[in-house]
Amino acid sequence: MSIIQNPINSLEIINMCMGFVDSNIVVENVCAKLPMDELVRVCGGRGVGKSYFLKMLAGLQAPISGKYLINKKYVNKMSFEEFLPYRLNIGYAFEYGGLISNLSLYQNLMLPLEYHSVLSEKDMHERVMWYMSEFNLVKEKDNRPAFVSGSMKKEVCVLRAFILEPEVLILDNPTVGLNKGNIQKLKEIILNKKKSGSLKHAYIVSDNEEFLSELVTYDFKLDWTLEQDAA
């Protein structure tokens, strides 16, 4: 591997203020330590900022104010290059969208591997094909996202979070649009990776009780009225 994936041992937010500048502030002055070495369900009511919170954990959205710390290091002040070793150890799946529209499904999954020269050509191809075959996507592998069904797009989007074999997984409603069989497969992949030790921490937003049962080991409530210290 030519890329460096920094291990992630702690995630913490201090006096964080989340929301959108010029519109509504979702939460103010929140402090929390995220549970580690757990498969965590992030739960909370509608509009509480779950998706925003996950994006912030993945380093994709900065809080309006306050600090986000990974391994006690202040993320907001890091440049793209400084944050990269952490980012490569975080797999993130969007709730909607996020696939590169001018690349085929196969190329979408290959992109992070090729860009970071993670493996040999053969190994990259094998890894991508393994994930695609697990979800019966091989037939559609050369189609672009616009030419496949919504569930296939969603599956590729979720699978892309796994492709660099990160220690941290952040999934925003991963089961929306997936059929029962694929939901079960997704659950098995997560559990197998956790068992093998390649996946250490997962933060999942989902309402699908069937998917979450026997999967999550901790409920992290976005109840911003209280300070949380679950670590």
Add this chain to the structure above:
Amino acid sequence: MTQYLVNYVDQIGRRFLSIFVYTYKVISLLHVATRSAVFDQSQGLRQIIRVTLAQIYFTGWQALPLISVLAVATGGIVIMQASFQLSIFGGSDIAGRLMMAVIVREVAPLMTALVVIARSGTAVASELGNMQVNKEIMAMESMGINPLSYIVFPRLLGGVISVVSLAFYFSLIAIVGGYTVTMLIHNISFSHYLNSIVESFQEKDILMFFLKNIFSGTIIFVVSCYQGMQVEQSPHEVPQATTRAVMNSIIYVIFFNLFLTILFYLSELRKMDVL
């Protein structure tokens, strides 16, 4: 009345300030995109080359038919008008020199820039705008791919190479094609015409040619990328961003070309001791 005047001056001041701020932001994008592409060690060079080549194909190669037609038409019009007007005053031997001054120094860079703005500036702005709306740029960040080095820089590099090549091609086709078209109407000696062009050629022309086209290419693609990246959430913003990219690119390119032309002719006048 005084209040009206104050408001008017205030508006002008704000307008100028916004132009400076906009220019600063565009230059900053150019700086960070180039820096991230050059210094970011983790980037996939092969991927960047692939995107650059694709940009050259779309901007350069696919524009050749349109550029060819425009070049032949422009070259033909200039030679026909020049040879006709100049023959009245007995100066048809300077048709080649006029060709050099008008086509190579002025029209080729400007026409090429306008064609590239119309074809590729709009395409880049709308493509990036749609990528923003579909969260593709954020997705790239989540995969550790720097959008500045993977999206902006290759388009910029590919765009600049295309603009320089297209302007060279335009000049060549305008000179040769224009002459051929003119030959159908009235006879002028090719060797005479060519000698006239070669004699009027100066070393400064090379510098001017590269300066104009490199900067025009840079302006078009940085402005288009900037406007595309400004789109936030709604697809409605995409056509607005595209329109702004076209308008701003045209304004900046024309002013830059005009500025260089003025500098060039001031230096010419100085050489002739007129200034």
